[in-house]
Each structure stands twice: as C-alpha cells, then as structure tokens.
Amino acid sequence: MTPDGRQSGRDGDPGEPPPFLGSWGRLYLAVLGWLALLILLFWLFARTFTP
Amino acid sequence: MRPLDWIVLIGSLVFIVIYGLWRGRGSDTVNKYLLAGKTMPWYAMALSIMATQASAITFISTTGQSYVDGMRFVQFYFGLPVAMVILSMTAVPIFHRAGVYTAYEYLERRFDAKTRALVSLVFLMQRGLAVGVALYAPAVVLTVILGWPDRLTTLIMGALVVLYATLGGIKAVTWTDFLQMLIMTTGLAAALATVVWLLPGDVSFADAVTLAGAAGRLNAVTFSLDWNDRYNLWSGLIGGTFLALAYFGCDQSQVQRYLTGKSVAQSRLSLLFNAMAKVPMQFFILFTGAMVFVFFVWVRPPVLFHQAELRKIQAPVLRAEYGPVEQRYDTAFNQRREAAQRLLEAKRNADGNAEGAAIADYRAAQGRLETARRDAVRLVEKANGEAGFNDTNYIFLSFVTRHMPAGIVGLVLAAIFAAAMSTISAEINSLATVSVIDIYQRHARRKASDRHYLWASRGATVFWGAYAVVTSQFGKNLGSLIEAVNMLGSLFYGGMLGVFALAFYFPRVGGSAAFFGVLAGEAAIFYARFFTKISFLWYNVIGCLVVIATGVLLSRVRR
Numbered sequence: 001m002t003p004d005g006r007q008s009g010r011d012g013d014p015g016e017p018p019p020f021l022g023s024w025g026r027l028y029l030a031v032l033g034w035l036a037l038l039i040l041l042f043w044l045f046a047r048t049f050t051p
Numbered sequence: 052m053r054p055l056d057w058i059v060l061i062g063s064l065v066f067i068v069i070y071g072l073w074r075g076r077g078s079d080t081v082n083k084y085l086l087a088g089k090t091m092p093w094y095a096m097a098l099s100i101m102a103t104q105a106s107a108i109t110f111i112s113t114t115g116q117s118y119v120d121g122m123r124f125v126q127f128y129f130g131l132p133v134a135m136v137i138l139s140m141t142a143v144p145i146f147h148r149a150g151v152y153t154a155y156e157y158l159e160r161r162f163d164a165k166t167r168a169l170v171s172l173v174f175l176m177q178r179g180l181a182v183g184v185a186l187y188a189p190a191v192v193l194t195v196i197l198g199w200p201d202r203l204t205t206l207i208m209g210a211l212v213v214l215y216a217t218l219g220g221i222k223a224v225t226w227t228d229f230l231q232m233l234i235m236t237t238g239l240a241a242a243l244a245t246v247v248w249l250l251p252g253d254v255s256f257a258d259a260v261t262l263a264g265a266a267g268r269l270n271a272v273t274f275s276l277d278w279n280d281r282y283n284l285w286s287g288l289i290g291g292t293f294l295a296l297a298y299f300g301c302d303q304s305q306v307q308r309y310l311t312g313k314s315v316a317q318s319r320l321s322l323l324f325n326a327m328a329k330v331p332m333q334f335f336i337l338f339t340g341a342m343v344f345v346f347f348v349w350v351r352p353p354v355l356f357h358q359a360e361l362r363k364i365q366a367p368v369l370r371a372e373y374g375p376v377e378q379r380y381d382t383a384f385n386q387r388r389e390a391a392q393r394l395l396e397a398k399r400n401a402d403g404n405a406e407g408a409a410i411a412d413y414r415a416a417q418g419r420l421e422t423a424r425r426d427a428v429r430l431v432e433k434a435n436g437e438a439g440f441n442d443t444n445y446i447f448l449s450f451v452t453r454h455m456p457a458g459i460v461g462l463v464l465a466a467i468f469a470a471a472m473s474t475i476s477a478e479i480n481s482l483a484t485v486s487v488i489d490i491y492q493r494h495a496r497r498k499a500s501d502r503h504y505l506w507a508s509r510g511a512t513v514f515w516g517a518y519a520v521v522t523s524q525f526g527k528n529l530g531s532l533i534e535a536v537n538m539l540g541s542l543f544y545g546g547m548l549g550v551f552a553l554a555f556y557f558p559r560v561g562g563s564a565a566f567f568g569v570l571a572g573e574a575a576i577f578y579a580r581f582f583t584k585i586s587f588l589w590y591n592v593i594g595c596l597v598v599i600a601t602g603v604l605l606s607r608v609r610r
Contacts, residue, residue: 016314016315016316017316018316018319018320019320024139024140024319027323028136028139028140028323031132031135031136031323031326031327032132032133032136034132034326034327035129035132035133035326035330038330038331038334039129039272039284042125042271042272042334043271043272045269045271046122046264046269046270046271046272049257049260049261049263049264049269050264050265050267050269050270051261051264051265051394051398051406051410
C-alpha cells in the first residue's frame with residue numbers, strides 16, 4: 001500500500017484459467033445451464049405435487 | 052428453552068466470537084484490516100458472501116412467507132446466477148486491476164470526486180437503514196422466547212459483533228462468516244428433517260408435499276407477466292438480475308468480500324459458487340416453511356403467531372368480537388384437517404372423484420381459515436389503532452420453540468443468530484470502510500499515518516455498531532422483514548447500478564453526466580415507489596436505465 005492509502009493494483013493474472021472445465025466461458029455456461037435445470041426441476045416438482 | 056438448548060446456543064455464540072478474535076489477529080495495517088492483505092481463498096469468500104446475504108431475516112421471514120404465500124419467493128433469486136456471471140466477467144477484474152479498497156473509490160478514478168461522494172453517501176444511507184433491520188430480526192427471536200425487551204437483545208447482539216469486527220477487521224468477519232454459514236446449513240438441515248419427522252406417522256413425505264401443493268404452497272415457478280406481481284419468473288430473472296448486479300457489484304458489503312481474494316480467479320470462483328448454491332439453498336428454506344404449513348394442517352396453529360398481540364384481542368374488552376372469529380377459525384381448521392385426511396385416503400385408493408371433492412373442500416376450508424386469520428389481524432389493528440400488523444416473522448419461531456425437540460431448538464436459534472451476526476458484521480465493516488476511505492480520508496484528512504487510518508477504521512466500526520443498535524428499533528413496524536430489506540435496497544440500488552454500468556460500458560460519459568444521471572435515476576425510483584403500483588423488483592431496472600439514459604444524453608449534449 002502506498003502512503004496515502006492506495007494499493008498497488010496487482011492482483012494476479014486475470015487470464016488465469018479456472019480449476020475445472022478449462023475456460024471461464026465454459027464455466028459461465030455451466031452456471032447458466034445449472035440455473036435453467038433448477039427452474040425446470042422446480043416447475044416439474046410443483047406440477048407433480050399440485051393436484 | 053431447555054438446558055440443552057441453552058448449552059448449544061450459548062456455546063455456539065461464544066465459539067463464534069473466540070474464533071473471530073483468533074482468526075482476526077495480526078490485522079495491524081489498514082490493508083490487512085480492511086482487505087485481509089488480499090490473502091483470502093475462494094471458499095472462505097464464497098461462504099462469507101452467502102452468509103452476508105443470508106441474514107436472520109432469511110430464516111425467520113422467508114419460512115413464514117412460504118407458510119402464508121407459498122414458495123414463489125424463490126423466483127426472486129433466479130437473477131442471481133446471471134448477475135454473478137456478468138460480475139465475474141466485468142466487475143471482478145476491473146476492481147482487482149484498480150487495486151481499490153471500495154467500489155466507490157473506483158468511481159473517482161473513472162469519473163470525479165463528486166460522483167464518488169454522492170454514491171458513497173447513497174450507500175451509507177441505504178446500508179445504514181438496512182443494518183438496523185438486520186439487527187432487529189434476532190431480537191424478534193428472544194422477544195418471542197424469553198420475553199426479553201428488544202433493546203436488550205439488540206444491545207447484546209450488537210456488542211458481540213462489534214467486539215470481533217472491531218478487533219479483527221475483515222479477516223475476523225470473513226472467517227466467522229465461514230463458520231456461521233456452516234452453522235446455518237446444519238441448522239437448516241436439522242429444521243427441515245425435524246419438521247418432516249414431526250408429521251403424523253401415517254403421513255408420508257410424498258403426502259406432506261401433496262398437501263402443500265393442494266394448498267398452493269409449492270408455486271415455485273409462475274410464468275405470468277404482471278408488472279404489479281412481486282414474484283414471477285420474469286420479475287425474478289430480469290428484476291432479480293438487476294437487483295443482484297447492484298447488490299453484489301455496487302454494495303460495498305459484498306464487493307469488499309471478493310476484494311479480499313488472492314487473485315481474480317479466486318474472487319470469480321467465490322461468486323460462481325454462490326451462483327450455483329444460492330437458489331437451491333433458498334428453495335430448501337422455503338420448502339421448510341411449506342412443511343411447517345403441512346405440520347399445522349394436523350396440529351392447530353394459533354390464530355395469530357404473535358402471542359402478545361393475540362392476548363390483547365383475547366382480553367375481555369375485545370372478547371365479544373374475537374370469540375366468533377376464533378370459533379370460525381377452529382371450525383375451518385377441523386374441516387381442513389378432515390378434508391386433508393380424505394384427500395390422502397382417496398389418493399391411496401386412486402379414487403379420482405373422491406380426491407377431487409376432497410381437494411375442493413380442503414381449499415375451501417383453507418380459504419375460511421385465512422379469512423378468520425385476517426379478521427383477527429383487523430382486531431389487532433383496531434386494538435392498536437394502527438394498520439399494517441403482520442405476524443409472518445413469528446410463524447417459524449413459534450413452531451421451533453413450541454414443537455421442536457431439545458437441542459434442535461438451540462441449534463436452529465444458533466443458526467438464526469449466526470445468520471444475523473454474519474450480516475451485521477459485514478455491514479458495519481463495509482460502512483466503516485466507506486466512512487473512512489471514501490469520506491474521512493478523501494475529504495477530511497488526506498495525509499495521515501497508516502496507524503491513524505487503522506484506528507479511524509476501528510472507531511468507525513464501533514460507531515456503526517452503535518448506530519445499528521439504535522436504529523434497530525424501527526424494524527418492528529416493517530411487516531415482513533425480508534421484503535422490507537429488499538424494498539429499502541431497491542430504492543437505492545438502481546441508481547448505484549446505473550452509475551457503475553456507465554463506468555464500465557460507456558467510456559465517453561464523464562463525471563458530471565454520471566452525477567446528474569444518478570440524481571435522475573433516484574428521482575425516477577422514488578416516483579415509481581410513491582406514485583405508481585409497480586413492484587419494487589422493477590425499481591432497479593427503472594433506476595439503472597434512467598441513469599444510463601440521462602448520463603449518455605448529457606454527455607452528448609455537452610459535446
């Protein structure tokens with residue numbers, strides 16, 4: 001940190017890949033796919049058990 | 052509360068404080084105190100982010116909301132994963148590269164000092180209002196259980212949080228959040244398992260879910276597009292995305308969590324973990340509320356869950372009016388239970404006609420029960436001389452303390468307290484950070500030693516803790532607390548989100564255009580709040596778009 005309270009601004013490599021799926025793009029798609037799956041499951045769940 | 056419950060509750064609270072003090076040791080510079088020296092691993096940040104968002108209100112109010120309104124509130128969270136992906140792509144690398152302490156510090160680099168000051172003040176106002184509500188929620192717990200005055204409870208809670216947040220800074224806050232999230236998950240699992248276990252022996256889990264569905268309590272996804280409807284798929288996906296973008300991208304109480312990350316990748320992972328875990332977690336909390344509803348199909352629930360208010364209308368002066376209401380309530384409860392029995396029998400016998408008739412009777416009885424409850428609410432409002440009484444926040448606690456076994460009560464209460472402490476500690480920590488970095492250091496004392504700002508940060512933490520205790524007293528008149536907090540946030544988040552969108556995506560927009568854009572956005576939100584019936588989830592969308600439109604327009608006019 002500099003004397004006036006600022007930081008140096010070096011926080012690792014933004015291009016560092018995620019630990020799984022190989023790229024951030026694939027990981028983002030997996031997250032959005034997971035959301036779509038959850039919505040589908042919730043809808044099926046409610047539909048199955050609402051007489 | 053039995054001795055075992057007290058042991059579990061007090062043991063958990065003491066352990067949290069000691070753990071926080073131990074983890075926070077060595078926070079002897081501003082960088083370590085406010086950003087943990089940028090050493091935090093993704094899993095600690097991830098659970099800290101979840102714990103900060105999951106306040107005591109989440110447990111107390113969300114379960115109660117599911118009891119009265121079903122599970123449709125889960126749609127509110129559908130935008131969160133979308134927002135997390137957007138933030139991982141944009142805000143996380145930008146903030147990390149800028150090397151800032153606060154999100155608002157970045158605004159001065161991008162725009163100017165007045166825009167930073169304006170947005171910092173908007174944050175202090177908005178988060179300052181919400182922190183009192185967050186502290187009030189656990190006070191509801193002990194008011195119900197022990198009859199302790201609200202003020203004593205908020206004072207004890209506030210003091211515990213201030214102790215470790217002040218001494219240990221963000222390291223203490225983040226690691227206690229981590230521990231508190233584990234306690235919350237355990238408490239939630241125990242609550243759900245116990246409520247299912249407490250159902251009558253001949254009612255299977257599938258039967259319980261059917262009864263919840265027949266009463267409209269499983270309405271987790273609704274496709275209708277209605278601007279005045281608070282929770283549907285579209286308001287959740289669109290409005291929820293904007294709200295989550297604002298909360299996780301512009302609210303320092305969340306931004307500060309992932310600014311402590313070792314790297315961009317670690318911060319991204321913490322957000323993406325939330326993206327995957329938050330929606331299922333909310334689903335299970337709401338499902339617990341739906342199961343509490345089914346429990347009360349078999350066991351008569353009180354007409355009102357707020358016992359002190361119920362006693363008021365049972366008093367001789369209102370007895371003549373309350374008596375018939377209670378009679379109708381009892382009759383409706385017995386009819387609903389009898390219809391539920393018939394429904395399950397018809398289902399087991401695969402008798403479609405009998406099942407249809409039983410469902411109709413079950414729903415009609417449910418309607419009469421709700422009417423009687425509404426009449427009792429009106430009597431309370433008459434007795435108190437003011438409208439707006441709401442006992443949603445007392446439903447889950449009433450169930451826990453009256454029906455759960457020894458040990459589990461203490462564990463669930465520990466989870467509620469852990470949730471409250473994690474939220475409050477993060478909020479006072481971020482309020483202190485903005486007060487010192489964006490206001491005090493920027494406008495009052497620009498050149499001072501690191502030690503000076505460290506002590507200023509500690510002083511600000513104590514100040515905001517005391518402020519939370521004082522303002523928590525306003526929480527009692529806000530109805531469903533979870534909605535109150537989200538409503539408060541929505542009044543300010545649209546403006547904040549708009550200015551960050553201008554900063555990230557509109558490089559030609561300058562400081563003055565952004566500044567007046569925020570003012571125009573806030574004016575639009577307050578207009579929508581006080582002069583229209585538009586649901587609050589849309590305020591973020593409206594505010595954000597007005598800020599962007601005004602900012603872009605003004606920047607073109609100036610050129």
